[in-house]
Amino acid sequence: MNSSIKSPGMTRLPDYPIHIKKAVFLLCSLFIVNILYAQKIAFRYPFKFTKKLTQSARLNKGAYIHLDTSKKQIALVLQDMNHTDYVLIDSNMKTLSNFSLPAEKTIFGYQIEDRIRKYYSGAISDGNTYTFIFRKSTSNSEFTGRIAGFKYRQSFQKEVVDFRSKSVSQHNYLSIPKEEDFISSFSQNNIFYAITALDESSSLKIYTLSGDGKEDQKLVPFPLPSWPGKKTKKLSEVLDNTVLITEGEETGLDDASLSSKLYITNESLVFVNDNLWGAHTVKISTSDFSVSSQTIKMEKNEQGKENDKTYTSCFKSGDFFYTVNLIDKSIYLEIHDSSGTKLKTIEINELNIQSITNETGTYEEHKWSDVKSDPVDDFKKLLKAFRKGNLGITAEKRSNGNILVTIGTHDMLPIGSYSPGSSFTSVSSVPQGYGNHTTSTGNMIGPNLSLNIHRTTGISSYSRDSEYYKSTNFKLMLDGTKLTPVKVSIPESVADQVKRQIGDTGSGIISQFRFLGKEYLGYYESGADEYYFKQIKLKK
Numbered sequence: 001m002n003s004s005i006k007s008p009g010m011t012r013l014p015d016y017p018i019h020i021k022k023a024v025f026l027l028c029s030l031f032i033v034n035i036l037y038a039q040k041i042a043f044r045y046p047f048k049f050t051k052k053l054t055q056s057a058r059l060n061k062g063a064y065i066h067l068d069t070s071k072k073q074i075a076l077v078l079q080d081m082n083h084t085d086y087v088l089i090d091s092n093m094k095t096l097s098n099f100s101l102p103a104e105k106t107i108f109g110y111q112i113e114d115r116i117r118k119y120y121s122g123a124i125s126d127g128n129t130y131t132f133i134f135r136k137s138t139s140n141s142e143f144t145g146r147i148a149g150f151k152y153r154q155s156f157q158k159e160v161v162d163f164r165s166k167s168v169s170q171h172n173y174l175s176i177p178k179e180e181d182f183i184s185s186f187s188q189n190n191i192f193y194a195i196t197a198l199d200e201s202s203s204l205k206i207y208t209l210s211g212d213g214k215e216d217q218k219l220v221p222f223p224l225p226s227w228p229g230k231k232t233k234k235l236s237e238v239l240d241n242t243v244l245i246t247e248g249e250e251t252g253l254d255d256a257s258l259s260s261k262l263y264i265t266n267e268s269l270v271f272v273n274d275n276l277w278g279a280h281t282v283k284i285s286t287s288d289f290s291v292s293s294q295t296i297k298m299e300k301n302e303q304g305k306e307n308d309k310t311y312t313s314c315f316k317s318g319d320f321f322y323t324v325n326l327i328d329k330s331i332y333l334e335i336h337d338s339s340g341t342k343l344k345t346i347e348i349n350e351l352n353i354q355s356i357t358n359e360t361g362t363y364e365e366h367k368w369s370d371v372k373s374d375p376v377d378d379f380k381k382l383l384k385a386f387r388k389g390n391l392g393i394t395a396e397k398r399s400n401g402n403i404l405v406t407i408g409t410h411d412m413l414p415i416g417s418y419s420p421g422s423s424f425t426s427v428s429s430v431p432q433g434y435g436n437h438t439t440s441t442g443n444m445i446g447p448n449l450s451l452n453i454h455r456t457t458g459i460s461s462y463s464r465d466s467e468y469y470k471s472t473n474f475k476l477m478l479d480g481t482k483l484t485p486v487k488v489s490i491p492e493s494v495a496d497q498v499k500r501q502i503g504d505t506g507s508g509i510i511s512q513f514r515f516l517g518k519e520y521l522g523y524y525e526s527g528a529d530e531y532y533f534k535q536i537k538l539k540k
């Protein structure tokens with residue numbers, strides 16, 4: 001008799017030794033538990049966004065999350081074109097207080113033309129109330145601050161939320177003078193910052209607003225490097241379209257490939273600016289606003305390759321700076337410490353790439369739900385793609401101490417038509433353990449609109465850029481101590497995991513954050529008319 005007996009809907013497998021059956025059962029159990037854990041709904045709140053597809057409806061939807069780690073609470077603001085809800089959540093993801101107001105009684109109750117150009121910039125707290133700060137851009141004859149190549153007048157307004165009295169109040173906070181160019185705004189360690197550039201004096205003006213309401217401003221010199229054969233740019237040009245990266249944030253090539261990056265911690269603000277010849281860093285202390293700077297020159301590029309179209313790309317991770325450039329037929333990776341001392345140079349070429357990493361190159365093309373991915377195992381093709389695109393580098397410290405390095409390009413593809421939800425979807429990857437959420441009131445998460453080039457702290461462009469982009473990249477692993485290549489199986493980066501989970505969610509108004517040691521994905525489910533926090537799992 002055949003040991004396998006088939007019956008409708010069931011197949012009996014051959015008998016295996018008991019230890020194999022136990023092992024299979026254990027693996028299946030762990031797999032099921034892992035899925036259930038990764039998809040655990042931790043919090044839900046009933047909220048109905050309008051289903052209109054007008055421009056006003058699209059641009060006036062948002063979920064703003066402020067993580068107050070001192071009180072172990074989350075302040076959540078849900079914005080729709082018709083109404084706004086305010087929710088206070090405890091550490092067990094239970095609602096402590098909530099109330100709803102018509103839009104016209106909130107900070108969003110402006111004329112349509114004003115509401116389109118208003119962006120969430122940060123939040124602070126005095127221990128009893130929460131202050132959410134928004135930036136407003138107005139295009140008129142008086143303008144300060146560049147956005148997508150154009151200049152707009154920048155001003156800030158704040159909304160104070162009192163969950164005890166269930167009330168809100170709005171106030172004007174700051175109007176940027178016309179002689180200043182807006183660079184960036186964010187909140188960190190319960191302090192709100194707005195940074196502008198003054199070209200005439202080559203200095204930054206840093207406006208601050210602390211949780212107790214104290215306002216201040218500092219004028220800080222910003223040294224500009226002199227590169228061989230190049231005319232020195234104005235400060236506003238050097239810092240144009242600066243992207244914010246919270247220290248320890250596992251960002252992707254979308255941010256890392258930009259030429260001006262601002263890394264923020266509780267103790268310092270570090271600007272990293274890429275150039276053909278190398279990179280320039282400026283560190284500003286947040287305690288006394290003292291300034292230090294250094295120039296990182298790629299050793300192999302000191303003689304200059306001005307016909308090479310690729311600029312050096314530099315990425316800060318921990319106390320190290322990782323720089324990459326293409327010289328002749330090789331990729332050069334250099335690692336410097338915080339003082340600028342070179343620690344390691346790694347040359348990657350056609351002859352040694354297979355001995356350095358198990359990873360072949362990959363070409364990705366994303367067009368909404370249409371995703372194309374092909375291997376690039378020809379080094380010459382990889383190098384050619386790197387020279388044609390916007391080159392970037394990221395470095396991510398793994399749980400075993402090794403460092404995962406990603407080198408590649410990130411280029412936007414032209415969008416031919418509008419897809420509902422794309423303009424207001426947002427995401428951030430802000431791990432608490434190595435970034436801003438270890439602070440007293442944490443940080444904030446809000447929508448990343450397509451016009452908002454100067455992004456909110458921690459807000460990566462996953463949702464915006466993951467819709468229409470192409471990327472050619474490859475990865476290698478470095479020993480965390482020796483900084484030498486380790487030929488091991490290459491894991492999925494945290495940035496790629498976040499991007500994949502965002503894509504799998506398929507819902508709108510998405511935010512990803514870490515709170516009290518756990519990872520969450522916030523999203524809106526239109527079928528249920530609810531906003532969720534789903535606990536997720538990221539492998540690091």
